């Protein structure tokens with residue numbers, strides 16, 4: 001069993017996670033909180049043991065992706081709420097992949113939630129709290145220096161690969177992968193998948209009942225929030 005590297009200073013605190021330096025400049029410790037926010041933190045709350053679920057689920061998904069040859073920042077899980085990761089220079093573009101119309105796509109385009117898309121669509125959002133993460137064209141990221149054209153090509157192809165792998169894995173477990181958000185960063189010149197993959201960042205629907213098993217239960221006050229997170233973890237661990 002490898003030893004746990006000591007946590008040094010906290011250098012970043014986001015809405016759901018804290019990042020700590022380690023003695024190795026290439027490695028960081030990511031701590032998962034139970035704090036939940038929605039609508040750019042206009043709605044706040046806690047989801048009991050969310051941090052534990054998100055840490056464990058991210059470990060399982062990053063492990064699965066690594067086995068398919070995809071490069072991620074995940075090194076190993078340290079304990080219930082912490083994982084060791086490679087330090088990334090985060091690209092300020094959130095990448096969303098959608099298989100089914102839901103959420104902001106339904107709202108923006110006046111479509112009903114639940115319509116299946118005939119091919120997955122990749123969308124990009126500029127990571128900016130003051131601007132509420134606006135939808136952008138990929139060209140904006142190039143024009144304003146957030147990512148190069150080559151990096152965006154890599155990001156798009158990695159995002160579609162993640163979609164293929166996760167969609168098949170979840171389908172076998174009776175879950176529809178509706179959509180999800182990814183973040184990427186640079187590490188020694190390479191683009192790695194970063195952040196987390198969990199019910200905060202994905203929409204998961206039960207295939208049979210179409211019950212929502214993700215953060216929409218919190219966003220929309222649907223109840224059974226903790227139960228949904230635990231249920232998703234059980235399905236993924238099976």
Ligand code: TMP
Nearest residue numbers: 102103104105179180181200201202203
């Ligand atoms: P959206 O439909 O609200 O644009 O969300 C698309 C996907 O991205 C959904 O699976 C939830 C995830 N997401 C985040 O991870 N963080 C965010 O801040 C938002 C708005 C969405």
